Amino acid sequence: GQNIDQPTEMTATEGAIVQINCTYQTSGFNGLFWYQQHAGEAPTFLSYNVLDGLEEKGRFSSFLSRSKGYSYLLLKELQMKDSASYLCAVMDSNYQLIWGAGTKLIIKP
Amino acid sequence: GAVVSQHPSRVICKSGTSVKIECRSLDFQATTMFWYRQFPKKSLMLMATSNEGSKATYEQGVEKDKFLINHASLTLSTLTVTSAHPEDSSFYICSAVGAGTADAYEQYFGPGTRLTVT
Numbered sequence: 001g002q003n004i005d006q007p008t009e010m011t012a013t014e015g016a017i018v019q020i021n022c023t024y025q026t027s028g029f030n031g032l033f034w035y036q037q038h039a040g041e042a043p044t045f046l047s048y049n050v051l052d053g054l055e056e057k058g059r060f061s062s063f064l065s066r067s068k069g070y071s072y073l074l075l076k077e078l079q080m081k082d083s084a085s086y087l088c089a090v091m092d093s094n095y096q097l098i099w100g101a102g103t104k105l106i107i108k109p
Numbered sequence: 110g111a112v113v114s115q116h117p118s119r120v121i122c123k124s125g126t127s128v129k130i131e132c133r134s135l136d137f138q139a140t141t142m143f144w145y146r147q148f149p150k151k152s153l154m155l156m157a158t159s160n161e162g163s164k165a166t167y168e169q170g171v172e173k174d175k176f177l178i179n180h181a182s183l184t185l186s187t188l189t190v191t192s193a194h195p196e197d198s199s200f201y202i203c204s205a206v207g208a209g210t211a212d213a214y215e216q217y218f219g220p221g222t223r224l225t226v227t
Contacts (some may be wrong), residue, residue, distance in 0.1 A: 025175040033215075042202045042218040043153070087152060097143075097216065 002026045005101035006088050010076055011106045020073045020086050020103045028093020034062050034073045037085040037102065046073065061096055075105075083107045112136055113205050115219035122226055130188045130222045132203030138183035139205035143216060144176075146199045153202065157188050161188055181209070193226045200224075 035043035049064035159180035
C-alpha cells in the first residue's frame with residue numbers, strides 16, 4: 001500500500017528553527033510537495049522537490065532523498081503566523097497526490 | 110497567477126436537499142480538477158478526478174450518484190451533493206492543474222466550501 005508518515009504535532013519557539021520530517025512509500029514517484037494549511041482554510045503551496053537535495057525559498061527549505069524515501073521541511077526564524085498544519089504529499093506513478101495526515105506546528109512566544 | 114475560486118464559501122442546507130459547489134480556474138485553463146473533502150483535524154481525502162469533457166474518476170468508496178461532478182469547460186467544474194445528510198457536512202476543496210501554470214504538476218487549491226447539513 002501507499003503510505004506517508006509525518007509527526008502529528010510539534011511545538012517550537014518563536015525565532016527558532018524547526019524541522020518537520022516526512023517518510024513515504026508509494027507506487028512510483030513524481031515529486032514531493034509541502035503545503036501549509038491554516039485552520040479552516042485550503043492548503044497553500046510551499047515547495048516541490050523531484051530531485052535529491054535541498055531547495056531553499058526564503059525562510060523555508062525542503063530536502064529530498066529519494067533513495068531513503070525521506071523529506072523534511074525546515075522553517076527558520078519562526079513567526080507566530082507559522083502556526084499551522086504542514087502537509088507532505090507525494091505524486092505517484094499515476095500523477096495523483098498521496099497525502100500525509102499533516103503535522104500541526106504550534107509556535108510559542 | 111494560477112488562482113482558483115470556489116463558490117459558495119459556506120452553505121447550510123436541510124437534510125434531503127441538494128447543494129452545488131462551483132470551482133473555477135480564473136487565469137488558466139484547468140485540464141484536470143480534483144475534488145477533496147476534509148474532516149476536522151484530518152488530511153485531505155481525494156474524492157474524484159475530473160478531466161474536461163469526460164466523466165469523473167471516483168475514488169473507492171465515493172458514491173458517484175451522490176456526489177455528481179461535472180467538468181464542462183476548461184475553467185469550471187461543479188460538485189453537486191445530492192440528497193445531503195448530516196454526515197455529508199465537511200470542508201470540500203477543489204484543486205486544478207493545467208497548462209500555463211508555473212509547474213504543470215502543481216495543484217492550485219480553491220479556498221474551500223464549508224458545508225453544513227442540518
